[in-house]
Amino acid sequence: MRANAEADLSHLQALVGAKLPSQVIALQSSFWRKRVEMYVEQAKEFQALSVPREWPPSPSRSRTPWTGR
Template sequence: MLLSNSRRVPKTPGKCSESIFENTKAVGNELSLKTIAALRANAEADLSHLQALVGAKLPSAVIALQSNLLRKGLEMCVEQTKEFQALSTKGVANVTKPIKDALEKALTDAKAA
C-alpha cells in the first residue's frame, strides 16, 4: 500500500516546488513594487515639505509645517505598514498553498488506499 503511494510522491514535490518558486517570485515582485511606490511617495512628501519650508516667512509657520510633516509621516507609515502586512499575509498564503494542497492530496490518497 505504501509503496504504490510512494511512486507518486516524486511527481508531487517537483510540481509543488515549481509552484512555490513561482508564487515566491510573484510575491517578491509585488513587495518590490510596493516598496518602490512607498519610497516614491515618501520622497514626494519630503520634497513638497522642503518647498513649503522655503516659502515660510515666520518661525511659527516653520513649526506648523514641521508638526504637519510629522503627522503626515506617521499616517503614511501606518498606512504603508498595513499594506505591507496585507501583502505579506497574502503572499504567505499563496506560497504555502501548494504544500497544503499536496499534503491534503496525499492524505486523501492514503485514506483511499
Template sequence: AAWRANAETDFSHAEALVRAKSLPEVFELQTTFLRKRVEMGAEQAKEFQELATKAATDVSKPVKAAFEKVLQDLKAA
C-alpha cells in the same frame, strides 16, 4: 510606490519650509508634516503586512499540498 510617495512628500515639505515666512509657520509646517508621515507610515506598514501575508500564503500552498499528498500516501499504504 511607497518610496515614491515618501520622496514626493519630503520634497514638498522641503519646498514649503523654504517658502515659510516666519518661525511659527515653520513649526506649523513641521507639525503637519510629521503627523502626515506617521499616518503614511502606519498605512504603508499595513499594506506591507497584507502583501507579506499574501506572499507567505502563496508560497506555502505548494508545500501544504505536497505534505497533504504524503500524508494521504502514508494512510493508503
C-alpha cells in the same frame, strides 16, 4: 518610495517659503503627522502581503517543524 520623496520635496519647498518661526513649526507638525500616517498605511500594506493565504493552515502544515508531529 516615490510618495516619500515627493512629500519630502513639497515639505522642503514649503519650509523655504515660511516667513515666521510659527509657520515652520506648523509645517513641521503637519509634515510629521502625515509622515506617520503614511508609515502606518505602508505597514498595513506590508502586513497584508505577508499574511498566509490559507488560514487556518491545512493539517499537513500544522506540524511543528522541530518535532515532525
